[in-house]
Amino acid sequence: MSDLLERLRGRGWRLTAQRRVVAEVLDGDHVHYTADEVHALATERLPEISRATVYNTLGELVSLGEVIEVSTDGRAKRYDPNAHHAHQHLVCASCGTIRDVHPSGDPLADLPAEERFGFAVSTVQVTYRGLCPACASA
């Protein structure tokens, strides 16, 4: 994660305690937290950090390409720190758990030119849905 902080400083980021804490929270396991969960975890380390700052920082990390925004259901967006390795998501339709998966094939190549309607297509997001083992047996 010091890597991340280095990269950010190199891009002209002013390094504040708040930003460091948010980055550290995301650096943990490859879990996909909501903004509120990030805020809760950040508060444990820096009690007075505000919700607005967490949203601002997450938005900046997304636009810098360090974090990916995932909205799997219509609910809260989740933030995926695993932005530097191409991957897709497997979501439990019941409990909402998200796992990173690595399908074979390149979905971008599967969209022929005549199906692009003149769009400049840049990214593809593939979301697999189903029941996780725990929910399937419940």
Next chain:
Amino acid sequence: MSDLLERLRGRGWRLTAQRRVVAEVLDGDHVHYTADEVHALATERLPEISRATVYNTLGELVSLGEVIEVSTDGRAKRYDPNAHHAHQHLVCASCGTIRDVHPSGDPLADLPAEERFGFAVSTVQVTYRGLCPACASA
């Protein structure tokens, strides 16, 4: 669309003016309306229909499999009446326009068993993002 109404009646739906109007709105072109847009269009035909009823009816149509719920951004969900033909979506990152597309290949087959983590995977949603011609030239 009378097809749809027939199917719904066959499933025990009580046929009310409100439900008929919502179904008629969705039956139009293959546009992807938000719930509020559906409500606005329904209001033109049945002035006193309430927001809650539109949400209820859309939810029922989704759980009956007659309509697909699409949440492309974190904003309002959109409702896709083209539920009986497999297709994916192409979204403009700038203006939010959605088009139905038909990529080749089967993304479900691209997820090997060892990448399923015991999930019972049932559906795949593929979303292509890019700029539509109008936004690209702006």
Next chain:
DNA sequence: TTCTTGACTTAGACGACGTCCAAACCCCTC
């Protein structure tokens, strides 16, 4: 046809999630 009943609808309050703003703050440079 009329009756009856329980499913359906309604309006508005409420809740979750996210954004915006002006004032205070503080990191960084010189």
Next chain:
DNA sequence: GAGGGGTTTGGACGTCGTCTAAGTCAAGAA
């Protein structure tokens, strides 16, 4: 170590969606 502009704060606000209690009505029974 002083100044300036980027950053943070917290609370109001906005959007999207859900819930509830009371009234209404579609559809089967007689």
